[in-house]
Amino acid sequence: MTTPATDTSPEPTAERRSWLRDHSELGVCVLLLALGVLVLTDALTMDVDIAQRGPVGPRTVPVVVGAGLLVVAALLAVDVLRGGRGQAETGEDVDLSEPADWRTVLLLTGVFLGAAVLIEPLGFPIAGALLFWGAAFALGSRRPDRDPLIAAVLSFVTYAVFNNLLGVPLPGGPLMGVL
16 A cells, blocks of 8 residues: 655745745845936936036936946846855954844934934034934943033034035024024
């Protein structure tokens, strides 16, 4: 008497999951492809002054960056499909067995969101000082005598460089007349 043969082949869904896990870097390719298409679409639909002369205009850099993103996405996809794998983190200052420090991540997120909300009513110098001081605090600095002073100097220097030297207007807030 013979017994029916049992099928020992893995399920198709398990095979698909295994293939996707082995080729997870393709997700980065998809992201780069989407960014490249977005940048190229924005660049090619940009309104440009007809009076512009010369080959280099406001579209040039976005088109080059978008094309570069598409090329990198394609090269990375080819490498992954040929068996290339990303290298695991081997930095001496990174301990992959330790969990993420979510307290620091949440503090930094709160500081950035707070600065984004406060930049319009308070202006960049004050919101930037709060951003720099809050980031230093979230990352572990506990020097109340030094940190706010350094944050204020960094913020005012950044404001002066962008506003006065580079010509990028930043909101001054209540200090607009003073600066």
